[in-house]
Amino acid sequence: MQAIFHTIKKIADFKTSILITGESGTGKELIAKAIHYNSIRRENPMIDVNCGGIPETLLESELFGHTKGAFTDAYRVKKGLFEEADKGTLFLDEMGDLPLSLQVKLLRALQEDEIRPLGDSKTVKVDVRIITATARTLGDMVNKGLFREDLFYRINVLTIEVPPLRERREDIPLLVEHFVQKYNIRLGLKIEAVHPDCLQRMMNYDWPGNVRELENVVERSMVLAEKDVLTTEILPPELLRQSGSSVRDDIFFWDEFSIKTNAKKLEKQLITKALAETKGNKTKASLLLEISLPALLYKIKEYNVES
Known part of the structure; x- marks a missing residue:
């Protein structure tokens, strides 16, 4: 991850489009936030949009806004997220789920730095830094006609690939420490440490759900803990089954x-x-x-x- 943080520092202030790739749960949104908050745009909004979480019929209005009367129930003028993120950053997550019908409009917004709200004949200038992310292989989608080639190259100027957690196990102790601090504050707990064997089990586990799964396990363990130390016994059974723990590793930690x-x-x-x-x-x-x-x-x- 040190290489990624180095890249973030180098590119943070540029308006160049960035595509963040990686398996689900690897922390792509955290990378996007790190880029924004290390940039000259950090005092302005960062707005997140899950392209797969909003129905196609509503997504265009959400992104570009609409005028009064543009469609049924459009009782007032509504600014889109591009305008809301003006001078800041718009993070488009799950980019592979963006409908083809909207891809051409997003391409225009990226190329011309302007948008056209639904129902309006005029365009609106916007100054937005676009960061996109996906767990899918957009190149394959282009070959299958599911994603526009011109848009793919427009958002893929700079690419950051976030490796799965199983390929960066050295990050696990720091992540666990971060999540313990986070949930001590959020849940009003006082967990002070993680037993070495418990941490070793976490290091051994493959984390198919990546950072998101690790965070869930830490939160669960903290809620179930009867003492101020997280121990192996409160880890989920599936983690214990897969993580194992050699006698040699255990003896290493015995005092x-x-x-x-x-x-x-x-x-x-x-x-x-x-x-x-x-x-x-x-x-x-x-x-x-x-x-x-x-x-x-x-x-x-x-x-x-x-x-």
């Missing part, structure tokens, strides 16, 4: 050499893993662990394992 004490730690971890694997079924977990069910129930109580 004492007592075989008796550390054997109990390992036993607790194996019980937690077995319960996660069997989705809480204690009978099946006891078979995996090769101990009797009464023995497992006793150890669950002894080690205070969530089941």
